[in-house]
Amino acid sequence: MGEYEEQEQAEKTKDPSISTSVLTAPSASTGSKATVAQDTDLSTSPRAEKITEKKKPVIGFFTFTCCEGCLFTILFIDKITELLSNFDVQYFDLLNEKNKETEFDIAFVEGTITTKKEAEKIKIIRKKSKMLVALGACACQGGIPAMRNFIENEELKAYVYNQQLLEDSIPAQPLENFVKVDHHLYGCPIIKEEFVEFCEKYLKGKEAKEFEGPVCAECPRRGVDCFLKEKIECMGAMTRGGCNAACIREGIPCIMCRGPLPTANFAAEVKLFEGFGLSERDVMNRLTRFGEAFKNKDKKTESAVNITANKNQ
Numbered sequence: 001m002g003e004y005e006e007q008e009q010a011e012k013t014k015d016p017s018i019s020t021s022v023l024t025a026p027s028a029s030t031g032s033k034a035t036v037a038q039d040t041d042l043s044t045s046p047r048a049e050k051i052t053e054k055k056k057p058v059i060g061f062f063t064f065t066c067c068e069g070c071l072f073t074i075l076f077i078d079k080i081t082e083l084l085s086n087f088d089v090q091y092f093d094l095l096n097e098k099n100k101e102t103e104f105d106i107a108f109v110e111g112t113i114t115t116k117k118e119a120e121k122i123k124i125i126r127k128k129s130k131m132l133v134a135l136g137a138c139a140c141q142g143g144i145p146a147m148r149n150f151i152e153n154e155e156l157k158a159y160v161y162n163q164q165l166l167e168d169s170i171p172a173q174p175l176e177n178f179v180k181v182d183h184h185l186y187g188c189p190i191i192k193e194e195f196v197e198f199c200e201k202y203l204k205g206k207e208a209k210e211f212e213g214p215v216c217a218e219c220p221r222r223g224v225d226c227f228l229k230e231k232i233e234c235m236g237a238m239t240r241g242g243c244n245a246a247c248i249r250e251g252i253p254c255i256m257c258r259g260p261l262p263t264a265n266f267a268a269e270v271k272l273f274e275g276f277g278l279s280e281r282d283v284m285n286r287l288t289r290f291g292e293a294f295k296n297k298d299k300k301t302e303s304a305v306n307i308t309a310n311k312n313q
């Protein structure tokens with residue numbers, strides 16, 4: 001029995017409810033200034049020592065409930081083969097013939113946790129990984145699958161083919177509700193350049209920092225022909241930036257796929273959009289489209305969301 005298997009066995013003995021087989025199971029305030037923190041130099045850290053060793057960093061890509069769009073985005077990166085050749089890829093949910101259960105330097109994880117089984121699996125992955133990176137809106141905020149939190153279980157039965165799934169079901173939640181997340185790559189899907197930058201910095205012994213300002217900070221319309229002046233509901237002011245205002249550059253208002261800033265002023269946004277003629281329900285739908293927008297709460301938003309979510313607990 002190898003070291004990894006022994007460890008798995010020990011864990012099983014410790015907590016019989018955690019099955020190792022889950023690792024192999026296939027998974028069906030506006031206008032604030034942008035601040036980009038400096039990279040942290042890790043050259044003196046134990047992690048940097050590891051990187052400079054000849055052994056390539058071991059990485060894995062894992063999927064939970066989602067459309068798998070973030071992993072596909074990674075596969076569609078130009079020169080992805082070249083980039084990944086710097087790593088030892090031992091697990092990739094979309095290419096699962098080559099998967100190997102082992103310990104990981106980095107676990108990249110996409111998807112929302114929606115079942116008790118998934119909650120167990122993410123805890124095992126966390127234990128096996130030095131660093132865990134959440135990929136995309138589903139992993140970071142709950143994403144599109146978190147819509148189920150706003151539908152009562154009785155109604156949900158009409159849409160779910162396998163009724164047994166509902167028995168194992170829990171409210172859809174981001175990874176952070178179960179395990180520590182070391183880094184977030186936001187978006188629906190993630191942005192290729194951010195993934196590449198993260199990997200390149202890691203290989204150099206540096207740690208990429210998350211963008212801290214709003215989408216407005218990178219917006220070409222800011223102060224010129226802002227959508228809001230035309231009473232078009234753009235959510236850039238309360239949304240985490242770092243996407244280079246991608247949608248707005250294509251003429252489309254921001255729909256907050258990167259989630260709300262910790263300082264997002266929900267009350268002001270609700271009032272503003274109601275002033276544009278949207279009903280409260282329309283505003284709520286926009287605020288909760290990608291999951292836990294309500295995490296940063298104001299009373300009005302929180303109560304409306306919780307009424308529905310609590311029914312499903």
Ligand code: SF4
Pocket residue numbers: 215216219220221222223225226227228234235236237245248253254
């Ligand atoms: S168009 Fe949207 S993102 Fe751009 S400045 Fe206005 S509110 Fe901000």
Ligand code: SF4
Pocket residue numbers: 187188215236239240243244245246247248253254255256257258259
């Ligand atoms: S502009 Fe908004 S919706 Fe578009 S990618 Fe950026 S955060 Fe997502």
